Amino acid sequence: MGSLYLVGSKCFLNRIRPGLPNMARRAYTLDVCAELLRTQGFINGRWVSAASxxxxxxxATGKELVQVSDFGPREARDAVVAAHKAFHSWKCQTPKERSLLLRKWFDLVNQNKEDLAKLITAECGKPMxxxxxxxxxSASFLEWFSEEARRVYGDIVSPAVKDRKIxxxxxxxxxASIITPWNFPSAMITRKVAAALAxxxxxxxxxxxxxxxxALALAxxxxxxxxxxxxxxVVPCSREKASAVGEVLCTDPLxxxxxxxxxxxxxxxxxxHAAETVKRVSMELGGHAPFxxxxxxxxxxxxxxxxxxxFRNSGQTCVCSNRFLVQQKIHDVFVEKLGRAMEAELRLGHGSDPATTQGPLINARAAEKVEHQIADAVSRGAVLLKGGKRLEGSFMQPTLLSSVTSDMLCMREETFGPLVPVMKFKTEEEALAIANASPVGLAGYFFSQDISQIWRVAEQLEVGMVGVNEGLISTAEASFGGVKQSGLGREGSKYGVDEYLEVKYVCIGGLAL
Incomplete structure (x- = not known):
């Protein structure tokens, strides 16, 4: 197992990477500032231990890094009470005061970026x-919303009668209860929390x-x-307690x-759960992006x-391309070039290794899901062109499939892994029909040099975000969110603060004008 020890102000963690093809076993040392390697929860400005x-x-190894306090419903309620008490004074601070504090947080994240990145690689597995x-x-959201804090404006509306002001x-x-995923353990927090605090x-x-x-390091x-x-x-908890803690955070009247x-x-x-007390809700849910x-x-x-x-984060992002639709004229050359690019650019390994581009999947369950989708596709006639194997632990080979059809699992379910299923199509109308057949609609991507087609397809894709001739689209300045069963609301951009605001109408009558 890995061992954790302290030298001065640094915490060191020894780990052994699993044996992978053509890779020697070697030890890695994670050294981070001791103040940032926190294992207790954070409530009301204090670090708090749980009973377990x-x-x-x-x-990457399946080995234990550390033990973290396992909070339950009681600690979750304590955190809600602390947040409710703090709200009455925090909301009274001026926007400029809140802006300056967010900016200080932004500066500290940048100053500690190496250690924060090491924590992500250690617990999430992605390459450094x-x-x-x-x-x-992550830092970009702290910066963006530190600036937006001073730009939350109301309105003065012209009334229908002369003795009133609206x-x-x-x-x-x-x-606000903030419940975040594992695939972006830092950015998903700052995107929400910075807007709320602003x-x-x-x-x-x-x-x-x-x-x-x-999350604890950010706190x-x-x-x-x-x-x-x-x-x-911050209330960390185990998988066993997650349901009970989540229920508290969605039902507590405060x-x-x-x-x-x-x-x-x-x-x-x-x-x-949230419906019981009619809470405001933002949901950024699953995707199944067409490419x-x-x-x-x-x-x-x-x-x-x-x-x-x-292949960002080994295919473990909600905006990853999942369904690859390639028009018949260029299908073969695209598949050939993509296969060559995968061979040349992708390297499996521990995220601490600078040569690694593909880390492990988050756990064995994630790898099993990808395995199952590959087996299903091949059993239904898909051709395996590259990869297809699960290696030690939760490592999956980047996989390329051709001759894919719409009835295969990989075309009906989000993968969350390094699988590229390619389906051939004939017409623009056919591609749009396939792309829009999903019950979810988070992101979508397409490549074209026909300007008329670009306008048509961008408008007709049933998704909340579209990348045109671009595979990476996320940025603090733009709205993030989906349509259909991909969620409710938007994060980031100038619209991100709206999710944490109520609009109050004040009518002042009886004015002598």
Whole structure:
């Protein structure tokens, strides 16, 4: 097993990478600032232990990293009470005061980016280059919403009668429960929390049970930034307690808002809980993104876009391309070039290795799902062109399938893994029909150099986000969210703060004018 020890202000963690083909076994040392490797929960500005703990595992080795406090419903309620108490003073701070504190938090995240990235790689498994990219992405939301904090404007509306004035005020909703996934354990927190804090809300964060360390490190930096006690609270818990803790965060009368990122199935459960007290809800749920390559596309750019969109975090993102639709004229050359790119650019290994581009999947269950989809597709006539095997632990070979049909599981269910199923189509209408046949609609991508086609397809794709000749589209400045069963509401952009605001109508009558 890995061993954890302290030298001065640094924590060191020894790990052994599993044996992979053509890779020697070797030890890795994770050294992070001791202040950032937190294993207790954070409530009302204090680090709090629970009666029990749960293990956080390195997904590359399956070995235990640390034991983290396992909070239950009681601690969750304590955190909600602390957030509710802090809300009454936090909302009264001026937007400029909140802006400055968020900016300090942003500065501290940048100052500690290396250590924060190491934590992501340790608990999530993604390569260090990607982890550093996530920290930059995380920090961008703190910066963006520190600026938006001072731009939350109401309205003065012209009345129908002369002796009145109509004012529309924007006010924070109150305590927000923030429930986040494991695949972006830092960015999914800052995208929600920064918007909430900017407008005067307080938060209780429940990080995913696989990746609590990033959330706890962010809480430490928030405290260092001077954000008052109770404004940010973090309640880590095990998979066994997640349901009970989630129920508290969605039903407690002191909670005014629930923001969740995760699977559609879990989102539906949380929606039912939140309905009991008619809470404000934001849901960023599952995706099943189409990636369409039309005959007019620049094939090399389409291949580069496919590589960027599909293989980031080993295919474990909600906006990853899942269904690859390629028009018949360029189908063969696209598949050939994509296969060559996969061979040349993708390297499996531990995320700590600079040569690694593909880390493990988060756990064995995730690898089993990809295995099942591959087996189903091959049994139904798909041709396996590359990869297809599960290696030690939760490592999956990047896999390329051709001759895929719409009845295969990989075309009907989100994969969340490094699988590229390619389906041939004839016409634009056919491609749109296949792309829009899904009950979810988060992101969609297509490549074309026909300007008329670009307008048509961008408008007709039933998704909340469209990448045209581009495989990476997420940014703090743009709205993030989906349609259909991919969720409710938008995060990021100028619209992100609206999810945490109420609009109050004030009518002042009897004015002598």
């Amino acid at each position: 703990t749960f293990p956080v595992l390195d997904p 280059k990607e982890s550093l990219g996530e920290i930059a992405y 004012l529309l005020l924007k006010q924070p909703v109150g305590v 407008v005067g809300c307080t938060v209780v964060v429940k990080p995913a049970e696989d990746t609590p360390l990033s 430490e930096l928030a405290a260092q930034a001077g954000i008052p006690a109770g404004v940010v609270n 909670v005014a808002k629930v923001s969740f990122t995760g699977s559609t199935a879990t989102g539906k459960i949380l929606l039912k 369409i390559v039309f005959d007019s596309a620049d094939v090399d750019k389409a291949v580069a876009g496919a590589m960027a969109s599909k």
